[in-house]
Amino acid sequence: MRLAVAVLLPVLAAVGQEPSHWPLISGYRWELTAPGTAAPIVFEVSRRTADEASIASSSPAGRSTITFKTSTSRLDLSSIDFGYGLLALPPGLVYFDFSCS
Secondary structure, three states, rough: OOHHHHHHHHHHHOOOOEEEEEEEOOOOOOEOOOOOOOEEEEEEEEOOOOOOEEEEEEEEEEEEEEEEOOOOEEEEEEEEEOOEEEEEEEEEEEEEEEEOO
16 A cells, blocks of 8 residues: 555645646556566556546556546545446545645
C-alpha cells in the first residue's frame, strides 16, 4: 500500500494546478520496479473526462481500476474495481482535499 501512495502523490500534488499541467491525462503512466521482482507495478490513467479520471493498475498481485471525481481542490473516490466487478461508492467520498489546511 505504501507503494501505491507513493505513486499517487505526484498525481495529488498537481490537482490545484492549471489544467495544462494536470498529470491525469489519458495515457499518463507510472511504472515501479524493484530488484528481485519479476514484474513491475504499473499505474496508468486509462480514461479521462472533464470531471473524472480512472487509474488502472497492474501488479503481480492483480489488477484494479480506481475512478476519481475531480475538481480543482479535491479528488473524490467514485468507484473501485478489483477485477470482480465495479464497487460503487457513496457520493462525496473524499480521497484527498487540498482546500483543508
